[in-house]
Amino acid sequence: MSPSFQDLFGHPPEVEAEAPGRVNLIGEHTDYNGGYVLPMAIPQQTQVALRRRADKRVRAFSVNTSRSGEILEYELGQESVGKHWLDYVKGVTQVLQREGHALTGFEIWISSEVPLGSGLSSSASLDVAILRALRELFSLPVEDVPLAILGQKVENDFVGAPVGIMDPMAVHLADQGMALFLDTRLMRFERVPLPRALDPIVINSGVAHNHAAGDYRVRRAECEQAAALLGVQQLRDLSTVDLLRAEKLPAPLGQRVRHVVTENARVLAAVQALRSEELDRLGNLFYASHDSQRRDYEVSVPEIDLLVDIAKEDADVYGARLTGGGFGGSVVMLAKAGTGSDAAARIAEIYAKRSGQRPSVLVPQAHS
Template sequence: MSHHATTAHDIAAYPDFTQLFHRLPDALAYAPGRVNLMGDHTDYNGGYVLPMPLPQETHVEVALRQDRTVRVWSGNVEPAQAHRDYRLGEERRRQDWVDYVQAATAALARGTHALSGMDVRVVSSVPPGAGLASSAALLVALLHAMRNALRLDVSDADVARLAHLAETEFVGAPVGIMDQMVCALGRPGSAFFLDTATLAYEHVPLPPSAEWIVIHSGVRHSHQTGSYPERRRECEAACALLGLRSMRDLEGAGRQEVLSRIAELPPPLDARARHVVTENDRVLAGVELLQDGNMRGFGALMKASHESLRHDYAVSVPETDLLVELADAEEAVYGARLTGGGFGGSVVIAAQAGAGRQVAGRIAERYRGHCGREAAVLLP
C-alpha cells in the first residue's frame, strides 16, 4: 500500500471534509497505531501479547449518502491516487489502498448491518510499513466512524473482530488479532495485556520510571508478502506434527516435557515452536515485572525476546539488529527489541524516564553513520 504517514502539522494543510465533499461529516473517529512491548508472532498461535497504543493516529470522517456509492479521499497517498470510489455490494480487491475501505464495508455487510453509500475522508500519522499497525488503525478508525454515522449496535470488541476479518479475508493479510484489539480498546499510558485465545484483556499501567522510544529502521515490511505467511505455515506444520490445534496447547505440560517435544521437531520447525513457547512465558513474566515497576527485569526480557526473534524465529534484519545493539550500548537503556512482524520495521526501546529524546537522537545518528540509512524517531 503506497500510504505515507503525516505529522499533525501536515494534517492541518489538507483540504477539510467540506472542501472535498461540500457538506459537513455525520461522524468522525480515530484509532491509534501500536507498538508491541512483548509477544510477537504469538497472536496467531493463540498466545499472549503486550502492546501499547501510540500517539500517532488515523482519523476518519464519514457523511452518509442517499445512494450506494462510496467516495473516499486519503491524505496519505499521492494526489493523483487520493480519490477512489466504488459501489456497496460490488467490493473487489484492487491491490490499492482503497481495499481497506472496501474491506470495512464488506465486513459490515457480512455482519448483516444495513449500510448506505457514504463520503469518507482519511488522514493518518501512523507510518505504514513500520510494524506499528497502520492497517489495523485504518480499519478500526473506518469501522468506528461508519458505526457512529449509521448508529450501528456494534461494540469496540466487535469493531476489532470485524477489522481482523476485513484484513485477513478481504485484504488477504494473514495477521493475528492483536493489532485490531489494541487499536480499538487500548488506553494511553497502559500496556494492553491480551490473551488471544480467549480475547480476555487487562490494562497494565506503565511504570513512571520508564520512557519508551520507537525508532523505524527505514526498511519497510508487509504482512501480505514475504516470509510472514511462511512463518504461519511453519507454526501450523509444527502443530500438526505435535498433534496440537495450536501452540497454546503446549502450555499445560511440564516445561522440560514441552521443550523436549519441541526439540524432536525437524528444523526450522523446532526453532519456530521454541520461540512461540518461550515468548509466551516472557509476556506473562513481563506483565508482573511492569506491575512491580521492575524495569531492569523487563529490559532483560526485551533483550531475550529480540534474540529469540533473531535466531529462533529468524524475522530480524541487519538494520533492526543494529538499532538494538546501539540501544543496548546506551547506559540509560533498560532493554530493546524488534517490534511487530519483523523483516524490517521498527524497534522499541525502554529507557530511563527523561532520557528518551537524547538517547533516541544518539542512536539515530550512530545508525546513519554505521549503515547510511535514515532512522525515523517516532517516540518520543
C-alpha cells in the same frame, strides 16, 4: 496544504473518528498461536471523516496517498481487491454487509500519522478508525471486542494479510502509558500501567515491511504445521516441558515452537516485572525476546539488529527489541524516565551513520 472534507465534497462531515497506531512491548508472533501479547497505543493517529449518501456509492480520499483532489469510488456490494489503500475501505464495507449490517453509500476523508510498513499497525489503525466512524454514522450494534474481530476479518478475508487479533484489539482498546495484557485465545484483557520510571521509545528503522507478502505467511504456516505434528490445536497448548519433543521436528519447526513457547513465558514475566517495577529484569526480557526473534523465528534483518545493538550500548536504555511482524519495521526500547528523548536522538543518529538508513523517532514525539 491538503484539501479538507469540505473542500473535496462541498459540505461538512457528519461523523469524525480516529484510532491510534500501536507498539507491541513484548509477545511477537504469539497472537495467531493463541498466546499472550502486551501492546500499548502510540500518539500517532489515523483520522477519518464521513458523510452518508442516499445511494450505494462510496467516494474516498486519502491525504497520505491520493494525488491532489483525486477521489476514488466504488459501489457497495461490488467490492473487489485492487492491491491499493482503497482495499481497506472496501474490506470494511464488505465485512459489515456480510455480517448483516445495513449501509448506504458515504463519502470518506482519511489522514494518518502512523507510518506505513513500520510494524506499528497502520492498517489496523485505518480499519478501526473506519469501523468506529461507520458504527456511529449508521448506529450499528457492534460492541468493542466484536469490532476488533471485524478489523481482523478485513485484513484476513479481504486484504489477504494473515494477521492475528492483537493489532485491532490493541488499536481499539489500548491506551498510551498503559500496556494491554491480552490473552488472545480467551479474548480477555487487562490494562497494566507502565511504571513512571520508564520512558518508552519507538524508532522506525526506515526498512519497510509488508504483511501481505510471503515471509509472515510462511511463519504462520510453519506454526500450524508444528502444532499438527505435535498433536495440539495451537502452540499455546505447549509449555517448556514440550520443547524436547519439539526439537525432534523437521527444521525449522522446532525453532519456531521454541520462540512461541518461550515468548509466551516472557510476556507473563514482563507483566510481573511491570507490576513490581523490576526494570532491569524487564529490559533483559526485551533483549531475550529480540534474540529469539532473530535466531529461532528468523524475522529480524541486519538493520534492526544494529538498532538493538546500539541501544544496548546506551547507558540510559534498559532493553530493546524488534516490534511488529518483522522483516523491517521498528524497534521498541525502554529508557530511564526523563532520558527518552535524548536517548532516542542519540541512538537514531548513530544508527543513521552506520546503516545509511533514515530512521525516525516516533515515541517520544518531539515537541514543536
